Amino acid sequence: MKSHVFRPLWIILGVVVLSLIARQFIVPSDFGVGERGFMYSFHRKSNEEEWKAFKVKYRSREYCKECHDDKYSSIMDSKHKIIQCENCHGPAIDHPEDPEKLTIDTRRALCLRCHSYLPYKQSYRSKIKGFIPEEHNPDMECVMCHDPHEPDLEGWQ
Amino acid sequence: MRFTRREFLITAVKGAIVTALPMSAFKLLTPDEAMAAVKKTRVRWGFLVDTRKCVGCGFCVKACKLENEVPYDTPVTRTWVERYVILKDGKMLADTPMGARDGFTDQKVQEKVVNPKDIAKAFFVPKLCNHCERPPCVQVCPVGATYQTADGAVLVDRSWCIGCGYCIMACPYGARFFHPVYRTAEKCTFCYHRITKGLKTACVQACPFGARQIGNLKDPNDPVTITVLTKRVSVLKDEYGTKPQVYYLGLDENVR
Numbered sequence: 001m002k003s004h005v006f007r008p009l010w011i012i013l014g015v016v017v018l019s020l021i022a023r024q025f026i027v028p029s030d031f032g033v034g035e036r037g038f039m040y041s042f043h044r045k046s047n048e049e050e051w052k053a054f055k056v057k058y059r060s061r062e063y064c065k066e067c068h069d070d071k072y073s074s075i076m077d078s079k080h081k082i083i084q085c086e087n088c089h090g091p092a093i094d095h096p097e098d099p100e101k102l103t104i105d106t107r108r109a110l111c112l113r114c115h116s117y118l119p120y121k122q123s124y125r126s127k128i129k130g131f132i133p134e135e136h137n138p139d140m141e142c143v144m145c146h147d148p149h150e151p152d153l154e155g156w157q
Numbered sequence: 158m159r160f161t162r163r164e165f166l167i168t169a170v171k172g173a174i175v176t177a178l179p180m181s182a183f184k185l186l187t188p189d190e191a192m193a194a195v196k197k198t199r200v201r202w203g204f205l206v207d208t209r210k211c212v213g214c215g216f217c218v219k220a221c222k223l224e225n226e227v228p229y230d231t232p233v234t235r236t237w238v239e240r241y242v243i244l245k246d247g248k249m250l251a252d253t254p255m256g257a258r259d260g261f262t263d264q265k266v267q268e269k270v271v272n273p274k275d276i277a278k279a280f281f282v283p284k285l286c287n288h289c290e291r292p293p294c295v296q297v298c299p300v301g302a303t304y305q306t307a308d309g310a311v312l313v314d315r316s317w318c319i320g321c322g323y324c325i326m327a328c329p330y331g332a333r334f335f336h337p338v339y340r341t342a343e344k345c346t347f348c349y350h351r352i353t354k355g356l357k358t359a360c361v362q363a364c365p366f367g368a369r370q371i372g373n374l375k376d377p378n379d380p381v382t383i384t385v386l387t388k389r390v391s392v393l394k395d396e397y398g399t400k401p402q403v404y405y406l407g408l409d410e411n412v413r
Contacts, residue, residue, distance in 0.1 A: 035198075035307035040295050043304030047314040054350035057224045058359045082365040087216045091223050113214040113260030114365075119273035120242075123280045124366060125212040133262065 057091040060084065064092065075149045088148065108133065111142045200308040202347050202402070203374035205381045205390070206283050209407040210368035213238055213281040215260035220363035222258065224348065233334040234258065235345040236285035236360050241411055242266050245277045249411050257281075282412050283369060285360070286311060286332040286345035287393065287401030294324035294333060294344075303342065309374075309402060310349050315341045329397045347371065374402065 034041030064085040065072040075081055086092060088110060089102045117130030137145075146153070221236045222229050237256035243249050250266040261281070264271060292311050295303050302318035305311050313324075318341035325333040325342060336343035348358035352371060356362070361369045372381025381404075384390065390404040393412070405412075 031301070034304060036305045040292065040305040041307075042301040044301075044314050044317055047304075047312065047317070048306055048349075050314075051312055051346060051349045052353050054225075056351055056354070056356065058220055058362055060356075060362055083216075084363055084365070087220070087363055087365070091220075109259060109262065112262040113216065114212055116260075116262040118213075118261065118264060118279070119276060120279035122278045123212065124210050124368075125281070128212060 057093045058086050059092040078150050080151055106141055106143045108142055198307045199375055201374040202309045202352060203372055203381055204403040205370040205384055206403060207368050207406040208280060208282050210366045211281040211283055212366060213240060213257060213261035215257040216363040217283060217360035217369060218256050218258045220359040224359035228337050231337050239282045239284060242271055242279040243277050243411055244275045287330055287403045288347060290400035290402060293327045293399055297323040297327040310347050312346055313342050313344060315339050318342050329394050
């Protein structure tokens with residue numbers, strides 16, 4: 001077995017053995033075939049828990065209601081009750097601790113998301129009161145006249 | 158050779174022991190134990206989009222990007238809304254500016270002015286990862302960085318992804334993209350951190366019109382399951398055989 005023919009064989013075998021040893025250290029112990037079989041769930045199992053532990057930022061209006069009950073009930077009487085608080089006020093995350101204050105988006109662009117007129121009869125968009133932004137007080141913020149919590153202009157001066 | 162009675166009895170006892178040993182490996186299981194043993198879950202997440210209710214406000218896209226820390230001012234999104242404008246001469250215009258992060262506020266489509274009189278039909282279609290039953294994106298991953306959980310969610314292991322981009326090319330729905338910060342493949346997770354805690358996904362919660370719903374397709378009493386089973390629903394690109402699990406109500410043939 002001292003033939004030069006066999007020398008590369010030992011080298012190849014050595015590389016294979018070293019790779020197998022290295023694999024033991026590099027590949028995580030929970031890496032393997034999951035519930036959906038080799039084709040669809042060959043993965044590191046603990047990654048599922050990592051995704052589950054991701055931070056929830058949007059807490060829903062029920063969370064806002066715990067402190068801001070007055071604001072909650074005011075909007076629940078209006079057509080805007082279908083809109084979540086956080087759509088305009090931003091994600092609550094851990095408010096009031098972090099962030100201490102939420103920034104309210106009062107730009108025209110926010111209202112235009114639904115109320116900019118689009119001539120799409122087949123879309124539900126046509127059921128919403130729409131206006132052409134360039135024609136309706138283009139230099140003013142919507143909130144200067146309209147209260148987003150009570151968008152109907154009853155009793156408006 | 159003589160075979161004595163003693164030898165016969167000893168051989169018989171040995172044989173009985175040898176056959177009884179493997180039998181002891183079997184055990185009567187209750188249905189619950191049997192289900193747990195084959196790792197079947199009672200949950201299969203599915204999604205329902207009612208395109209007739211969508212107004213193109215884009216609150217879902219905004220909520221998704223902020224919830225899932227997708228860089229806000231980049232054009233990549235996990236979910237997006239497409240606008241389709243089909244003209245009376247048969248031409249179709251479609252766009253999704255910034256994935257409709259700021260909604261559709263302009264009558265112009267792709268910088269083109271469209272005369273309202275020329276419009277035959279126009280509508281919005283929200284899109285997201287279909288969490289297919291046979292996800293082609295998972296099959297092509299060379300390192301096992303993307304996978305499907307037992308409850309149907311297709312996820313990406315950021316620490317294991319090498320960023321080769323095979324999965325991005327394999328997805329027929331264009332639902333995957335390259336995350337600009339982590340430099341790995343990125344996609345909708347059905348808000349796995351929310352649905353596993355009993356919450357709705359960020360997009361479902363943010364939708365004011367109820368155009369988006371998430372549910373458990375293995376629960377016969379779930380509103381999504383009832384709709385999928387009893388109403389006329391369709392899926393995107395059925396011909397690819399991916400078995401997508403995002404169902405659509407009121408989908409037009411022009412939607413691709």
